[in-house]
Amino acid sequence: MTHDFAIVGAGIAGASLAAELAESGASVLILEGEDKPGYHATGRSAAFWEECYGGPEIVPLTLASGAYLREKGFLHQRGALYIAREGDEELVTDFMQRFVPTGATIQHLGRGDLQKRLPGVRHEWSDAIWEPVCADIDVAGLHAHYLARARSAGALLECRARVCGMNRASGSWTIATETGASHRAKTVVNAAGAWADELAVMAGANPVGIKPYRRTVAQVRIDPPVSNDLPLVLDLRGRFYFKPESGRLWLSPHDEEPSVACDAAPEELAVAEAIARLEEVVDWKVAAVEHKWAGLRSFAPDRRPVYGHDPQVEGFAWFAGQGGFGIQTSPAAARLGRQLLLDEPRDAMTQGLDTGLYAPERFG
Ligand SMILES: Cc1cc2nc3c(=O)[nH]c(=O)nc-3n(C[C@H](O)[C@H](O)[C@H](O)COP(=O)(O)OP(=O)(O)OC[C@H]3O[C@@H](n4cnc5c(N)ncnc54)[C@H](O)[C@@H]3O)c2cc1C
Numbered sequence: 325m326t327h328d329f330a331i332v333g334a335g336i337a338g339a340s341l342a343a344e345l346a347e348s349g350a351s352v353l354i355l356e357g358e359d360k361p362g363y364h365a366t367g368r369s370a371a372f373w374e375e376c377y378g379g380p381e382i383v384p385l386t387l388a389s390g391a392y393l394r395e396k397g398f399l400h401q402r403g404a405l406y407i408a409r410e411g412d413e414e415l416v417t418d419f420m421q422r423f424v425p426t427g428a429t430i431q432h433l434g435r436g437d438l439q440k441r442l443p444g445v446r447h448e449w450s451d452a453i454w455e456p457v458c459a460d461i462d463v464a465g466l467h468a469h470y471l472a473r474a475r476s477a478g479a480l481l482e483c484r485a486r487v488c489g490m491n492r493a494s495g496s497w498t499i500a501t502e503t504g505a506s507h508r509a510k511t512v513v514n515a516a517g518a519w520a521d522e523l524a525v526m527a528g529a530n531p532v533g534i535k536p537y538r539r540t541v542a543q544v545r546i547d548p549p550v551s552n553d554l555p556l557v558l559d560l561r562g563r564f565y566f567k568p569e570s571g572r573l574w575l576s577p578h579d580e581e582p583s584v585a586c587d588a589a590p591e592e593l594a595v596a597e598a599i600a601r602l603e604e605v606v607d608w609k610v611a612a613v614e615h616k617w618a619g620l621r622s623f624a625p626d627r628r629p630v631y632g633h634d635p636q637v638e639g640f641a642w643f644a645g646q647g648g649f650g651i652q653t654s655p656a657a658a659r660l661g662r663q664l665l666l667d668e669p670r671d672a673m674t675q676g677l678d679t680g681l682y683a684p685e686r687f688g
Pocket residue numbers: 332333334335336337338355356357358361362363364365366367368369370371372373485486487488515516517518519523539540541618619620621644645646647648649650651652653
């Protein structure tokens with residue numbers, strides 16, 4: 325059988341796009357190299373929906389996704405606080421100027437309000453920006469939801485199917501996997517996360533320069549335990565974030581270590597840095613590191629995602645470069661991906677998006 329689409333990668337990108345494409349009536353095959361979908365970046369996220377995350381050009385995708393995520397019950401409101409030290413007032417002003425025009429709901433707070441929202445904050449942290457609608461995302465639930473939607477619309481998922489070669493003849497691809505199987509599809513969609521450029525090379529397309537960077541998260545026990553109602557707290561200088569999770573704290577040093585595409589593992593140094601930075605912010609005591617993990621966030625050179633048909637290679641399309649925002653943007657990204665691949669008109673969810681920002685053509 326020749327499928328309309330073979331999507332390579334069953335993380336949130338591949339799963340959400342598969343659901344959208346299959347529901348349009350297209351026949352879709354998802355090929356995933358691992359034993360189960362969601363093993364890489366998707367299964368390792370910090371699980372938040374934060375309006376400003378990724379920069380002003382990502383905000384439209386995040387905002388366009390919010391209603392869907394909220395309506396389906398995947399968001400649990402928490403609020404976010406960007407915090408700054410004395411002397412960083414210019415950073416605060418700059419942040420407000422960059423993000424207020426995007427439509428993100430943000431408000432400048434002084435020291436008194438910061439202290440109320442973050443008990444134990446050290447004296448030198450004097451400024452904050454409050455984002456009330458920031459929410460936790462049920463990532464596993466959302467990923468399963470998209471896989472279920474895809475499956476019930478007829479999409480097929482093959483795991484342990486690492487694509488190792490592709491050949492195009494007479495308008496369709498023959499796709500080889502490491503197990504020796506071969507599949508046929510009219511269009512191959514690159515949703516391979518950290519491996520996106522490698523896959524492009526297999527298809528004979530120019531890699532766009534998507535590079536993976538390692539990000540570490542540790543789950544720590546605080547003594548006495550922190551309240552589950554605390555906001556997500558992010559450093560305006562980008563050196564940490566933390567948030568409560570089931571009586572524990574998830575903590576990241578906001579590291580961004582260049583990496584090869586691989587099964588990323590956490591490094592002790594990154595965890596130690598995360599704890600040291602937390603201790604600069606609050607007077608809480610870290611009693612134990614219970615769990616730690618790392619994942620790869622993959623960025624194109626301009627840090628915007630890459631959605632749409634490859635400009636040179638017929639039948640090859642991109643759905644990659646999801647950076648640190650691939651979960652929170654997935655509903656609007658997948659809808660837009662479907663519209664671009666099927667040449668459908670924009671709808672209420674995507675009408676405000678500037679597709680040129682995310683087009684593969686921008687890399688020449
Ligand atoms: C620590 C951390 C925290 C994060 N926090 C957040 C957050 O709070 N909110 C948010 O929105 N985002 C967050 N992100 C980013 C988010 O996780 C990613 O943007 C998103 O998961 C990317 O999804 P993906 O499907 O593109 O990639 P992946 O989930 O990595 O999926 C790609 C898949 O492609 C498969 N694949 C690759 N090559 C092949 C091949 N040749 N053949 C077959 N299969 C192949 C891989 O096995 C993999 O399963 C975070 C990321 C990390 C690492």
